[in-house]
Amino acid sequence: MTEQRMKRVVQFVLPTMMSNVCFFLFTILDGIFVGRGVGTDALGAVNIVMPFVLVTNALFVLINIGGVAMAAIKLGQGDRAGFQRVFQQSMSAIVVVSVLLCIAGTLFPAQICTLLGATETYHAYATEYLFWYAVFLIPSGLSMGLQAFVRNDNAPTLVSVAVIASTISDIILDWLLIFPIPLGVTGAAVSTGIGQVLSMLIVLPHVLRKKGNLCFGKPMWDIKLIGDIVLHGLPECIAQLASPIATLCMNWMFVTKIGDIAVNAYAVMSYVASFSVALFFGTSEGLQPLLGQSYGAGDQKGLRFYFRVGMWINIIGSILVTGAVLLFGRQICGLFGIDAETLTYTLDSMPCYAWGFIVMSVNVMISSYLYSTNQSVHAILLNVLRSFVISVPVMLLLPELLGANSIWYTFGVYEAIVLIFAIILLKAAQKSKTA
Numbered sequence: 305m306t307e308q309r310m311k312r313v314v315q316f317v318l319p320t321m322m323s324n325v326c327f328f329l330f331t332i333l334d335g336i337f338v339g340r341g342v343g344t345d346a347l348g349a350v351n352i353v354m355p356f357v358l359v360t361n362a363l364f365v366l367i368n369i370g371g372v373a374m375a376a377i378k379l380g381q382g383d384r385a386g387f388q389r390v391f392q393q394s395m396s397a398i399v400v401v402s403v404l405l406c407i408a409g410t411l412f413p414a415q416i417c418t419l420l421g422a423t424e425t426y427h428a429y430a431t432e433y434l435f436w437y438a439v440f441l442i443p444s445g446l447s448m449g450l451q452a453f454v455r456n457d458n459a460p461t462l463v464s465v466a467v468i469a470s471t472i473s474d475i476i477l478d479w480l481l482i483f484p485i486p487l488g489v490t491g492a493a494v495s496t497g498i499g500q501v502l503s504m505l506i507v508l509p510h511v512l513r514k515k516g517n518l519c520f521g522k523p524m525w526d527i528k529l530i531g532d533i534v535l536h537g538l539p540e541c542i543a544q545l546a547s548p549i550a551t552l553c554m555n556w557m558f559v560t561k562i563g564d565i566a567v568n569a570y571a572v573m574s575y576v577a578s579f580s581v582a583l584f585f586g587t588s589e590g591l592q593p594l595l596g597q598s599y600g601a602g603d604q605k606g607l608r609f610y611f612r613v614g615m616w617i618n619i620i621g622s623i624l625v626t627g628a629v630l631l632f633g634r635q636i637c638g639l640f641g642i643d644a645e646t647l648t649y650t651l652d653s654m655p656c657y658a659w660g661f662i663v664m665s666v667n668v669m670i671s672s673y674l675y676s677t678n679q680s681v682h683a684i685l686l687n688v689l690r691s692f693v694i695s696v697p698v699m700l701l702l703p704e705l706l707g708a709n710s711i712w713y714t715f716g717v718y719e720a721i722v723l724i725f726a727i728i729l730l731k732a733a734q735k736s737k738t739a
Contacts, residue, residue, distance in 0.1 A: 309609050312594055317617065319460035321586030322467060325579065332575045333471075333478050338492050340641035341482040342429075344568050346489055347640060349429030351571035352422045352555065355548035356434055360405055362544035364445055367397045368452040369589065370537020373676060375456055376596030384517055391453050392521045393529050395446070402445030409438020421555055425564060433489040440497025447504035454507045456593050457516035466506035474499035539675040539683030543668065546691040547581060553699040554711065561708040569650040572640050573657055580625050584665045587617045588672030595676035607677065614669045622665035629658040653712045660716030663723055670726045679733045686729050690722045 339347035371394030378386035409416065413435040414427070422430040447466075455463045474495050481491025511518045551574060558566035591614045598606035629636065633654045637647050667690060674683035698718040703711045 306609070309594075309606060310613070313591070313610065313613055316455070316460055316594055317587055317590030317614075319464040320455065320590030321583055322464050324582040324586035324589065332578060333474055335571065335575045336639050336641075337478040337482045338489055339639075341486075342488050344642050344646055345425055345564075346429045347642065348564065348568045348571050349422065349426035350433055350489065350492070351551070351567070351574050352417065352420050352426050352430045353434045353437070354574060355420055355551050356409070356416060357437065358544065358548035358551065360441065360444075361448075362541050362548070363401050363405070364398065364448045365544050366534060366537040366541035367394050367401065368449050368537070369540040369592070369675075370394070370533040370535065371449075372452050372456050373536040373592060373596055374533060375453065376593040376676075377600040379456075379593075379597055379600070381600045387517055388519065388521075389526070389529060390533065391518050393526055394453070394533055395449050395520070396525065397530060397533070398445045398449040399442070402442045405445075406438050406441040409434055409441065413438065421552065421559060423559065423564075426567075429489050433493050436490050436493035437496065440494075440500055443504050444497065444500040447500045447507070450504060450507045450511065452589075453518055454510050454516070457510070457518050459510055459516060462507060462510055466503040469506060470499035470503035473502050535680055536675060539671055539680060539687050542684060542687035542691050543671050544585075546687070546695060547577070549691055550695060550699065550715065553696060554714075557699065557703055557708075557711050561703055561711065565646055565649050566711075568642060568646045569653055572637055572642060572646075572650050573654065575640070576625075576629055576636065576658075577661070580622065580661045580664075581668075583621050583625065584618050584668040587614050587621070588668050592672055592676050595673060599677045611669070611673050614672065615666065618665035618669045619662070622662040626658045626661050629654055629661075656709075656712035657715055660719050663716060663719040667719060667722055667726050670730050674729065674733055677733070682729045682733050686722070686726055689725050690719070694718050694721050694725075 335347055335350055338350055371390050375387045375390045378384075378390060413431045417427055417430040417434055420430070447470075451463045451466065477495030477498055478492060481487045481495055485491065487494070510516060511520060554570055555567055558570055591610050594610045595607060598604075598610060633651050634647070637650050642650065667686070671683050671686055671690075674680075674686065695714075695718040698721070699711070699714045702714050702717065
């Protein structure tokens with residue numbers, strides 16, 4: 305039985321981690337090509353836009369994770385019709401959200417960039433990037449939604465193929481539209497959008513040809529079901545919001561306390577953090593259907609097994625990522641083509657920031673366990689603490705108390721405080737009927 309469960313871990317977790325890593329590689333590759341092909345200030349501008357990108361991703365996660373969490377429980381209970389209804393409602397909601405975001409991003413890019421804190425140094429680049437990123441939000445939303453459900457419809461390999469193909473496309477187009485065709489940050493945003501269109505086109509036939517349990521239906525709204533989907537997805541959405549909120553607070557503190565050099569250095573660290581988050585959330589999202597199905601079927605041994613495996617994967621992975629950042633920081637920074645002054649400052653700041661990855665990986669896995677086992681209240685509380693209640697005061701107050709350079713420690717400090725509450729909530733959940 306253990307061997308069979310481990311095979312399922314490999315089947316679901318590896319493709320999901322690969323998908324998440326490749327998704328975040330879109331923005332990382334944009335940063336590398338923009339930094340080397342346009343300049344350090346353009347790299348900082350793309351980072352200024354990152355909260356919009358991350359909030360968009362969080363809203364898609366709200367629907368996708370909520371949908372697949374419910375769908376996994378339905379499958380565990382043998383309710384295939386319920387699985388189908390969840391899929392149709394989720395995809396309808398994704399269309400509505402992506403249309404609204406597309407309208408906002410294309411009609412008001414300059415105003416949004418001003419709200420994000422873009423100074424004169426970054427404003428023109430940031431506005432240009434945000435506009436073209438928003439143009440492709442509808443296919444991007446559909447791509448993410450289809451990937452989430454097709455993966456849960458026993459086709460994780462197809463999703464991996466789609467993500468790998470779109471990543472290769474993004475690499476080629478990033479180079480083409482920044483160097484031979486010098487479109488600057490526009491080229492970076494367009495290449496990302498085209499990659500998402502390609503991904504959508506690869507997974508779409510699985511549904512259209514009815515190769516599994518999924519098929520499209522008439523867009524008839526079920527408000528109660530939508531509410532349940534949102535409730536199940538809210539913990540992960542709030543968790544995803546931690547990154548844009550942190551980016552906003554950190555950028556604001558850097559602008560007011562240190563200056564542009566810190567903003568540009570944080571741009572590099574944000575890309576490293578995005579890669580780390582992709583790994584950790586890839587583990588939790590990959591295990592989510594397994595946790596949900598075990599919970600739905602009343603398989604307590606499976607539930608505990610998958611949670612332990614996920615925790616070990618995240619802890620070991622976070623240690624390896626932190627070690628790589630500390631050992632190969634110069635080479636990582638070199639990929640982005642930053643200037644010598646920014647390079648030196650970034651290398652000095654990396655050790656102060658990177659240790660937080662280890663603590664964050666544990667918090668992410670505990671959150672996944674909670675929302676996958678219908679402990680949504682516990683999961684929401686944990687992620688509210690992580691995203692707002694603890695993180696924001698730490699980021700804003702610690703530099704006032706200990707000086708500007710302590711900004712780099714705030715990430716690890718607030719994750720460590722959150723971990724204390726995460727353990728308390730986990731113990732409370734395990735004493736309940738899910739234990």
